[in-house]
Amino acid sequence: MANKIDSNVTGLRYTEETTLKTIPGSPVWYPLEPNQYKDFGGKFNSMARNPINPNRQRRKGAVTALEASGGFNQDLTQSNSTRLLQGFMFADIREKPTTATMNGVALAMTACTATTYTAASGLSVFLPQHLALGSGFGVAANNGLKLITAAAAGTLTTTGNAIEASPPAAAKVEAVGYEFAVATLDVAIVSGLPRLTRMSGAVDFTTLGLIPGEWIFVGGDVAGNTFANNVGFARVNAVAATYIELDKTDWNPQAEVGTGKTIRIFFGSVLKNESSAALIKRRSYQLERTLGTDANGTMSEYLVGAIANEMNMDIKAQDKVTVDLSFVAMDIEQRTGLVGVKTGTRPSLSAADAFNTSSDFTRIKLSLVDPTTAYPTALFAFTTNLSLNVKNNVSPTKAIGSLAAFDAVAGLFEVSGKITAYFADITAVQAVRNNSDVTVDAVMVKNNAGFVFDVPLLTLGDGRLAVEQDKAIELPLEVNAVASKFDHTLLVGVFAYLPNAAQ
Secondary structure, three states: OOOOOOHHHEEEEEEEOOEOOEOOOOOEOEEOOEEEEEEEEEEEEEEEEOOOOOOOOOEEEEEEEEEEEEEEEEEOOOOOOHHHHHHHHOEOOEOOOEOOOOOOOOOOEEEEOOOEEEEOOOHHHOOOOEEEEEEOOOOHHHOEEEEOOEEOOOEEEOOOOOOEOOOOOOOEEEEEEEEOOOOOEEEEEEOOEEEEEEOOOOOOHHHHOOOOOOEEEEOOOOHHHOOOOOOEEEEEEEEEOOEEEEEOOOOOOOOEOOOOOOOEEEOOEEEEOOOOOOOEOOOOEEEEEEEEEOOOOEEEEEEEEEEEEEEEEEEEOOOEOEEEEEEEEOEEEEEOOOOOOOOOEOOOOOOOOOOEOOOOEEEEEEEEOOOOOOOOOEOOOOEEEEEEEEEOOEEEEOOOOOOOOOEEEEOOOEEEEEEEEEOOOOHHHHHHHOOOOEEEEEEEEEOOEEEEEEEEEEEEEEOOOEOOOOOOOEEEEEEEEOOOOOOOOOEEEEEOOOOHHHO
16 A cells, blocks of 8 residues: 555546436547645534433434535636536537537538548538638548538538548637638728628628627738728627627727738627526536545546636736635545446646747736627726626535435525726716726637637726825725626636637
């Protein structure tokens, strides 16, 4: 028997349960990258007997309760958190056309030619003029950004591919944007807001799968794919067959024509707290922590029936972005090396760089809500830190005859946070006193991919200026989000691809 086991031999994975405390027959155990753990395991509560008697001693009682929970901190990368964030948002992610949907059955790519991707079926969800990202193919030419010129059930037509008779199982194609036909997209200003307007021959904008509240990037990397003035990130305010109305733009909008240009827009998957009961989905997980080996094999412990309770994203100046994730579980299990870990597939971790706060943020903007202005003035120019907290207020349900919890109740969905900014204008302080409608968003871009975190409507608290000798004046603010006109409190946009212009 070993004298000790070091933390460096441990590992952390998770799988989604089919029903509370039950995993599928062939689960996939997805890897995680913990920096540290918080209260991972079970806490047993016991009640000792304490009768009145002359010897004044307690007598052995019994274990009466088990509180199972767990949490960990990890760096935020493009690939290590999105799937799990569905649990914290109590919703399925809304994806654009893809052959590897996160919550459905993946389409196996069967072959590539110089001009096509092929599969047995299912590819007709793509549109001609979709910008698609190929990844995971064994031949490098089949990876990267492609323009789809035709889409059928079993074939996507493009250019620049190479022959690949048997692509790997991980090969996939996903829609990441759209290129409008030449001279079919203009910008018009209507009631102070810019609209991407459809000219003759353009696509019906409602077929692009965009929803109010999500974010897009307008523009490409060459002059022929981008407007001269209307370029950058923006939020979709409304969608109709003939226009896409935008707000919260990176740029000061102005009317512009797209004569002679094939304008590109880029979009991503959308994850938000849903307002419709049909779309609200409580997930439960099993978290597996391996604990090194004994004489017979790998030892492990499991949080069973784990429901996502709280997420905190921490953004500090000159640091990396980290997320703390915590769960309320129904029970715990420990397994010796002789028993072994639970059955299932355990894919390798995809190597990815963490987002950092020095070079990967293109935008953090706190501004007053103004329905007639797409480019509101920011309440501050620079921030020193931002934290965003999501809380489901999950509480376990106990009953007589049960040591552990048998179920759990989700409480109010809360989004809050804190921002510390350099003071430059009294407007931000006045916004606290006036209980003004405020909005905040943060955009991260790294290696041609990225995230948007958007809180459409919030109120501010605190607002007491921190004045210290020989230091810049700082303004600490508390953020308390509420339901917005889009019927959500928080939206996360996940961009699998963004052009160089977005960085």
